[in-house]
Amino acid sequence: MCGIVGYVGQDNAGPILFDTLKRLEYRGYDSAGVAIASDGEVLVLKSAGSISDLEKGYIDIGSPGENRGVGHTRWATHGPPSTKNAHPHTSGAVSIVHNGIIENYLELKEHLIDQGFEFESETDSEVLAHLTNFYYQGDLAEAVRAATSMVEGSYALAVMAADSSYLVCARKDSPIVIGLGEGANYLASDIPALLPYTRKVFWMKDGEIAIIDEEKVDIRDKFGDLVPIHLETVDWDPKAAEKSGYPHFMLKEIHEQPKAVQETLASRISEIEGDVKLETGLSDEEARRLDRASIVACGTSYNASILARYVFPRAAGLPVDVEVASEFQSIQLKPSTLLIGISQSGETADTLTALRRGRACGVGSLAITNVVGSTITRQVDGTVYTRCGPEIGVAATKTFTGQLVALFLLAIRLGRARNFLGCEDARKMLLELTRLPGLIQEVVDGRERIREIAESYADTDRYFFIGREFLYPIALEGALKMKEISYISAEGYPAGELKHGPLALVTEGTPVVALATYGKKIQTNIKEVGARGADVIALATAGDPDICKIATTVVEIPETRPVFSAVLCTVAVQLLAYYTARAKGLPIDKPRNLAKSVTVE
Numbered sequence: 001m002c003g004i005v006g007y008v009g010q011d012n013a014g015p016i017l018f019d020t021l022k023r024l025e026y027r028g029y030d031s032a033g034v035a036i037a038s039d040g041e042v043l044v045l046k047s048a049g050s051i052s053d054l055e056k057g058y059i060d061i062g063s064p065g066e067n068r069g070v071g072h073t074r075w076a077t078h079g080p081p082s083t084k085n086a087h088p089h090t091s092g093a094v095s096i097v098h099n100g101i102i103e104n105y106l107e108l109k110e111h112l113i114d115q116g117f118e119f120e121s122e123t124d125s126e127v128l129a130h131l132t133n134f135y136y137q138g139d140l141a142e143a144v145r146a147a148t149s150m151v152e153g154s155y156a157l158a159v160m161a162a163d164s165s166y167l168v169c170a171r172k173d174s175p176i177v178i179g180l181g182e183g184a185n186y187l188a189s190d191i192p193a194l195l196p197y198t199r200k201v202f203w204m205k206d207g208e209i210a211i212i213d214e215e216k217v218d219i220r221d222k223f224g225d226l227v228p229i230h231l232e233t234v235d236w237d238p239k240a241a242e243k244s245g246y247p248h249f250m251l252k253e254i255h256e257q258p259k260a261v262q263e264t265l266a267s268r269i270s271e272i273e274g275d276v277k278l279e280t281g282l283s284d285e286e287a288r289r290l291d292r293a294s295i296v297a298c299g300t301s302y303n304a305s306i307l308a309r310y311v312f313p314r315a316a317g318l319p320v321d322v323e324v325a326s327e328f329q330s331i332q333l334k335p336s337t338l339l340i341g342i343s344q345s346g347e348t349a350d351t352l353t354a355l356r357r358g359r360a361c362g363v364g365s366l367a368i369t370n371v372v373g374s375t376i377t378r379q380v381d382g383t384v385y386t387r388c389g390p391e392i393g394v395a396a397t398k399t400f401t402g403q404l405v406a407l408f409l410l411a412i413r414l415g416r417a418r419n420f421l422g423c424e425d426a427r428k429m430l431l432e433l434t435r436l437p438g439l440i441q442e443v444v445d446g447r448e449r450i451r452e453i454a455e456s457y458a459d460t461d462r463y464f465f466i467g468r469e470f471l472y473p474i475a476l477e478g479a480l481k482m483k484e485i486s487y488i489s490a491e492g493y494p495a496g497e498l499k500h501g502p503l504a505l506v507t508e509g510t511p512v513v514a515l516a517t518y519g520k521k522i523q524t525n526i527k528e529v530g531a532r533g534a535d536v537i538a539l540a541t542a543g544d545p546d547i548c549k550i551a552t553t554v555v556e557i558p559e560t561r562p563v564f565s566a567v568l569c570t571v572a573v574q575l576l577a578y579y580t581a582r583a584k585g586l587p588i589d590k591p592r593n594l595a596k597s598v599t600v601e
Contacts, residue, residue, distance in 0.1 A: 248582075
C-alpha cells in the first residue's frame with residue numbers, strides 16, 4: 001500500500017527520491033512527501049495529490065548540498081488525505097516516514113501530549129516522530145530502538161535527523177528492502193523502486209534495525225547485535241518496470257504473459273522422467289503422508305487457489321481447502337496437512353498472519369510468490385517462485401497466470417511423489433504445459449476481436465461471468481478484473497448456480513461471459529440466460545460447432561487440455577476488462593481506492 005524510499009550517497013538526493021517514489025506509484029497513494037538533508041537542516045515538502053506536483057515545488061526551491069533523504073506515498077487510514085496528514089512527520093531534528101498501523105497510538109499520543117509535544121496531524125504515524133525525538137540524544141539508532149519498543153502494531157520505518165549523516169530503518173510486519181550501490185545505499189518498500197540503481201538487495205526481517213550511510217549498511221537485531229547480511233541478486237530487467245511504448249502497464253503485462261509462463265516453466269520440467277523439479281521443502285515420503293492441503297490467499301491469489309480444488313485431487317489424490325486469508329482462524333490443522341500461502345508480493349499482511357496461525361499447528365508449509373526473499377519465503381518450509389518479473393499494474397495479470405501454472409506444476413510434483421500420477425500421464429500433461437506460451441500468444445494476437453466486444457458493452461452497468469469446475473475460478477477472476485479497472489458491477493458464478501438466485505438480475509441485453517471451453521452442461525446455462533434476453537459472450541474452443549448457435553458472440557480459444565484452457569480464458573477476460581476500461585477513459589494502472597500490495601490487515 002503506502003510506499004517508502006530512502007537514499008544516502010554522493011549524489012543529490014532529491015531527484016533520486018522522486019524517481020524512486022514514482023516507481024512505487026502502482027502501490028496506490030493519495031498524498032506524498034520527502035524530507036531532504038540540506039545545509040545542516042531538513043527540508044520537508046509534502047502535499048495531497050500527485051508526486052509530479054510535489055516535484056515541481058522541489059524544482060522551484062532548488063537542491064543545495066543534499067546527499068540523503070527519505071520519501072513517502074501515503075494511503076490514508078488514520079485521517080483523510082491532506083497535506084498535514086502526509087508524511088514525512090517531523091519532531092525537532094527528527095523526520096520519519098512510516099508504513100503500517102500503530103494500534104496503541106491513542107495511548108502514546110496522550111503520553112506525549114503530557115510531555116509537552118504538540119500534534120499537527122490526525123495520523124497514528126506522528127507518534128513515531130515524537131517518540132523518536134523524545135529518546136534522541138545523538139544516537140538515532142538507539143532512539144528508534146527505544147521508540148519502536150513502545151509501539152504495538154506494524155511498521156516499516158525510515159528516520160533521519162538534521163544532525164546525523166545516516167538513515168535508520170526498522171520493520172515489523174511491513175516490508176523494507178535495502179539496496180547496496182557504489183558510494184550510495186538505498187531503501188524502499190519494493191524492488192521496482194531500486195532497479196535502475198542496484199541489483200544487490202536484501203529484505204529486512206522483523207525486529208531488525210538498519211543503519212545506512214553511503215559506505216555501508218549495518219543490521220542489528222532487537223538486542224543490538226550485528227546481523228550478517230545475505231544479499232540477493234535481482235535478475236529483473238529494469239526495462240520490465242517501464243511501459244516500453246504501451247499505453248498502460250496492464251496491457252504490457254498482458255502481452256508479457258507468454259514469456260512469464262515460459263519463465264515459470266523454465267528448467268523445472270523433465271519430460272523424460274515425467275516429473276517436475278520444485279523446492280517444495282517436502283521429501284517424497286512426506287508427500288505420501290499428506291492427506292490434505294489447505295491454501296490461504298487474498299484477492300486474485302485466492303481465485304488462483306480455487307483452481308487447486310479441482311486440480312490437486314485429480315493429479316495428486318489430495319483434497320484441498322481454500323480459505324480467504326483474512327477469514328482464516330486458528331483451526332487445528334492435522335499434521336498430515338500441507339499449508340500453502342499464495343501471495344504475488346510475498347508481503348500480503350492477511351496471508352502472512354494466516355500462515356503464522358496455521359504453522360502454530362505444526363504442519364508443513366509452502367509459499368507460491370513472485371518476489372525472491374520476501375517475508376512469506378521466511379515463514380515456510382519451501383517456496384515455488386512464479387518468476388514473472390516486476391508487475392506494475394495494480395490489477396494482476398501475468399502473476400495470476402504464473403500462479404495458475406505454478407499450481408499445475410505443484411500438483412504434478414505431488415502426484416508423482418505420492419505415486420498417484422503415472423509417468424506417462426505426467427509426461428503428457430507436461431508436454432501440453434510447454435505449449436501454453438504459444439497458445440497464450442494466439443489469444444493475445446486475437447485481441448482486436450475482444451476489443452470490439454468490450455467497446456460495444458462499455459456502457460453496461462452489470463456483467464456476469466459463469467464457468468464450471470476449473471473455469472469457475474476464472475469466472476471469479478474475470479469479474480474481479482472488470483470491477484477493479486472498469487468500475488462495472490460484475491459477478492462470477494458457478495454456471496449451475498444461476499438458477500439459485502442470480503437469474504433474477506439477468507435482463508434484456510445483460511452481457512454474460514460464458515467460459516465454455518469444457519463440457520456440454522454450460523450450454524444449458526447459456527440457453528437459460530439467453531431465454532431471459534441476455535447477450536452471451538462465449539469463450540469457446542476454436543471450431544466448436546454448437547456454441548455459435550446459442551451464443552450472441554463467440555471468442556475462439558485455441559484447443560488444449562480442458563484444464564489448461566483456464567489459462568487461455570484468463571487472458572481473454574483480462575483483455576475484455578482492459579479494453580472496457582480503456583473505452584471508458586479510466587485510470588487503468590491505478591484504479592481508485594486500490595493498492596498493488598496490501599501490507600496492513
